[in-house]
Amino acid sequence: MKLTRCIFGSLWLCVLIVPASAQSLRIGSKAFTESYVLGEIAKRTLADAGFASEHKQGMGKTGIVWAALHSGQITCYPEYTGTISEELLKSHGEITTGEMQRELEPFGIGMTGELGFNDTYALVMPKELADRLRISKISDLKKHPGLRVALTHEFLERKDGWKPLASRYGLNMDHVAGVEHTLGYDALLAGKADVKDAYSTDAMLAGGSFSVLQDDLGYFPTYKAVFLYRLDAPIKAIVALRTLEGEIDETRMIRMNSEAEKTKDFTEAASLFFNPAFRKSAGGGAHAPQGFDWTLFLHKLAGWTLRHLELVGISLVLAILVGVPLGIVASRPGSLSHVILGVTGMIQTIPSLALLALLVSVPLLGIQVQTAIVALFLYSLLPIVRNTATGLQEIPSSLRESAAALGLERSAQLRKVYMPMASRTILAGIKTSAIINVGTATLAALIGQGGLGEPIVSGLAINDNRTILQGAIPAAILALLVQFGFGLLDMLLIPKGLRLPAHTE
Amino acid sequence: MIELRGVSKRFGSDYALHPIDLVMNGGRTTALIGPSGCGKSTVLRLIVGLLEPTSGTIVVEKQTVTPADLIGIRRKLGYVIQDGGLFPHLTSRQNILLMPKHLRTAESDSQRRLNELCELTNFPADGLDRYPVELSGGQRQRVSLMRALILDPDVLLLDEPLGALDPLVRSGLQTELKEIFQRLKKTVVFVTHDMAEAGYLADTIVLLQSGKIVQHGCLEDLRERPANSFVTEFMSAQRSLVQL
Numbered sequence: 001m002k003l004t005r006c007i008f009g010s011l012w013l014c015v016l017i018v019p020a021s022a023q024s025l026r027i028g029s030k031a032f033t034e035s036y037v038l039g040e041i042a043k044r045t046l047a048d049a050g051f052a053s054e055h056k057q058g059m060g061k062t063g064i065v066w067a068a069l070h071s072g073q074i075t076c077y078p079e080y081t082g083t084i085s086e087e088l089l090k091s092h093g094e095i096t097t098g099e100m101q102r103e104l105e106p107f108g109i110g111m112t113g114e115l116g117f118n119d120t121y122a123l124v125m126p127k128e129l130a131d132r133l134r135i136s137k138i139s140d141l142k143k144h145p146g147l148r149v150a151l152t153h154e155f156l157e158r159k160d161g162w163k164p165l166a167s168r169y170g171l172n173m174d175h176v177a178g179v180e181h182t183l184g185y186d187a188l189l190a191g192k193a194d195v196k197d198a199y200s201t202d203a204m205l206a207g208g209s210f211s212v213l214q215d216d217l218g219y220f221p222t223y224k225a226v227f228l229y230r231l232d233a234p235i236k237a238i239v240a241l242r243t244l245e246g247e248i249d250e251t252r253m254i255r256m257n258s259e260a261e262k263t264k265d266f267t268e269a270a271s272l273f274f275n276p277a278f279r280k281s282a283g284g285g286a287h288a289p290q291g292f293d294w295t296l297f298l299h300k301l302a303g304w305t306l307r308h309l310e311l312v313g314i315s316l317v318l319a320i321l322v323g324v325p326l327g328i329v330a331s332r333p334g335s336l337s338h339v340i341l342g343v344t345g346m347i348q349t350i351p352s353l354a355l356l357a358l359l360v361s362v363p364l365l366g367i368q369v370q371t372a373i374v375a376l377f378l379y380s381l382l383p384i385v386r387n388t389a390t391g392l393q394e395i396p397s398s399l400r401e402s403a404a405a406l407g408l409e410r411s412a413q414l415r416k417v418y419m420p421m422a423s424r425t426i427l428a429g430i431k432t433s434a435i436i437n438v439g440t441a442t443l444a445a446l447i448g449q450g451g452l453g454e455p456i457v458s459g460l461a462i463n464d465n466r467t468i469l470q471g472a473i474p475a476a477i478l479a480l481l482v483q484f485g486f487g488l489l490d491m492l493l494i495p496k497g498l499r500l501p502a503h504t505e
Numbered sequence: 506m507i508e509l510r511g512v513s514k515r516f517g518s519d520y521a522l523h524p525i526d527l528v529m530n531g532g533r534t535t536a537l538i539g540p541s542g543c544g545k546s547t548v549l550r551l552i553v554g555l556l557e558p559t560s561g562t563i564v565v566e567k568q569t570v571t572p573a574d575l576i577g578i579r580r581k582l583g584y585v586i587q588d589g590g591l592f593p594h595l596t597s598r599q600n601i602l603l604m605p606k607h608l609r610t611a612e613s614d615s616q617r618r619l620n621e622l623c624e625l626t627n628f629p630a631d632g633l634d635r636y637p638v639e640l641s642g643g644q645r646q647r648v649s650l651m652r653a654l655i656l657d658p659d660v661l662l663l664d665e666p667l668g669a670l671d672p673l674v675r676s677g678l679q680t681e682l683k684e685i686f687q688r689l690k691k692t693v694v695f696v697t698h699d700m701a702e703a704g705y706l707a708d709t710i711v712l713l714q715s716g717k718i719v720q721h722g723c724l725e726d727l728r729e730r731p732a733n734s735f736v737t738e739f740m741s742a743q744r745s746l747v748q749l
């Protein structure tokens with residue numbers, strides 16, 4: 001009784017949360033520092049123009065955020081001209097800003113003028129290594145095919161990414177691997193990789209430990225930052241966004257990026273932009289790092305944990321409600337059983353990140369909490385379905401015969417004999433699902449849905465292990481608690497007769 | 506009374522039971538006997554409707570066994586399977602009272618019936634709240650028997666009720682079963698391997714071989730007027746076992 005009330009409570013909560021923000025503007029951003037900061041700048045600018053707005057931080061890669069904008073889940077997000085022409089419009093050769101604006105129009109999307117800075121791709125190396133090997137241009141890499149190249153997955157896959165770059169420069173590197181951006185910097189510093197891709201405004205480049213290789217053949221297109229917005233956004237909001245045109249140059253952006261990585265506070269970094277002193281000179285010294293604020297952290301932790309539990313709880317309950325009946329059907333011989341186990345098994349083989357990306361592109365889902373819940377639900381199905389089916393199949397045929405011969409109807413056989421006897425196996429399946437679910441739910445942060453993944457995603461974005469641990473440790477503890485909780489539940493739900501040690505005669 | 510008319514059972518291309526005609530009279534005890542795999546359990550499974558006959562009809566207490574009437578017929582039958590078939594997640598009491606509870610029989614009625622059965626089967630009352638794993642083999646058989654008798658069925662079917670027990674317990678229970686059968690005056694059909702047991706407990710013996718009835722009669726008939734050499738061999742093999 002209490003449990004059901006609790007479940008319905010959280011379902012209700014979920015219903016309340018989602019449409020509550022329908023009235024306000026939503027700003028999206030991709031999962032890296034600069035995009036976060038630009039998103040915060042847009043939020044503040046729109047707030048100053050009188051719009052209540054919400055920033056869905058770090059929603060993911062280009063495809064996800066673009067889909068969210070296109071389907072109306074967000075109103076605007078920061079993008080780069082190079083990405084727009086190559087990835088979104090798939091145009092060949094350079095096109096002007098004006099042409100881009102015209103080609104975006106049929107999508108219902110508008111584009112502000114350039115904000116000022118050019119955040120193009122670049123290849124970087126540890127400065128000391130580059131100096132030693134006398135490498136200053138990308139062409140110089142040709143003489144060193146043995147250098148280990150660690151590229152972000154996005155750069156590896158982009159049409160204007162690594163492959164055409166290598167063929168343009170005639171590079172034939174022996175080791176090319178895909179590594180997440182900030183982990184790539186760690187690899188470079190630790191001497192585990194030698195070359196990686198970077199953005200020309202990366203905060204990491206401020207310190208002077210890395211050399212940016214000159215793009216001597218002019219390969220990289222320009223990546224001027226702009227905002228993309230929906231043409232159906234309020235005119236006043238569009239006007240407000242356009243006031244940012246030409247206001248942010250490279251120095252300012254690098255400065256804000258490094259401020260963001262130092263303070264781990266994007267709002268704070270973005271607020272620099274609105275500080276008149278900063279506008280005059282971007283050079284100045286950074287803030288001294290502040291001491292760790294425990295009250296703030298615990299407050300945030302409580303929020304993340306609650307959200308995490310909500311994601312896990314709702315998706316798990318749905319998975320039980322659907323998975324157990326499916327498992328019962330699958331326990332009976334026949335082709336339906338193969339179909340059910342086959343499909344749920346196949347879902348499990350889709351990498352969780354890919355599943356999330358797939359679901360985001362489904363029309364009715366998109367960037368919202370339901371999408372994360374659907375993904376977690378699908379992920380939780382297999383262990384529950386499979387364990388329910390095997391638990392029921394494992395019941396000895398002599399007991400099935402007894403149950404039938406007593407004159408119990410099929411439903412009564414299931415309720416009074418089969419389900420209690422399979423309870424241990426079914427609970428084990430639910431427990432597996434719950435534990436997987438606690439871990440996988442951290443991915444919800446990738447589409448801006450919070451939970452304990454939020455500090456992990458932002459930690460990865462700003463290259464800060466401490467922030468990552470703020471999410472990773474509680475998530476691990478939560479998984480242990482779930483495991484422990486199910487241990488107690490076993491005592492409660494598995495009939496005593498099945499827990500007794502077998503009689504030895 | 507149970508009647509099998511031209512009943513056969515085929516699994517794939519093999520006949521577990523060739524078409525047989527068999528009448529088991531009401532109020533009498535019939536033993537099914539024969540070598541392992543000859544089709545004894547198959548006969549009982551067909552009567553309870555756990556198997557559908559390949560041919561023929563089965564009539565239990567004037568009611569033809571059809572899939573539609575199965576639930577009703579099964580509630581008039583008490584069936585104890587080869588290894589007891591007690592549900593491990595239920596105590597003895599819960600096992601026995603599963604059906605009365607399901608049928609919402611008045612608590613006081615089923616309690617009275619339970620007490621009678623405990624007395625009939627000689628089952629210690631403190632065993633009622635133990636789980637099957639906490640009982641001895643003989644006690645488990647008694648609980649299975651009580652579960653089969655709780656709805657006061659017209660017919661009692663027992664598949665090797667004493668099969669898995671050690672000889673001492675077994676002979677004790679044989680005496681008890683004989684008494685129980687005499688007191689109940691029900692139609693009883695039981696399966697056994699042991700000719701002495703069949704002769705002691707049953708009025709009529711049905712000897713099966715490879716899915717066919719070889720001889721049907723009392724112990725006297727089988728001993729004195731064997732139908733063929735197989736019956737003679739079977740009887741002498743059993744006798745030599747006893748003489749060992």
Ligand SMILES: Nc1ncnc2c1ncn2[C@@H]1O[C@H](COP(=O)(O)OP(=O)(O)OP(=O)(O)O)[C@@H](O)[C@H]1O
Nearest residue numbers: 516520521522539540541542543544545546547548
């Ligand atoms: N479900 C089934 N599928 C295929 N063959 C079966 C099936 N059930 C029984 N049989 C076969 O039917 C024959 C008769 O089986 P049955 O269980 O009636 O033997 P039984 O006389 O009870 O033997 P036992 O004394 O060993 O219990 C055996 O050859 C057995 O292999």
Ligand SMILES: [Mg+2]
Nearest residue numbers: 545546547587
């Ligand atoms: Mg048998």
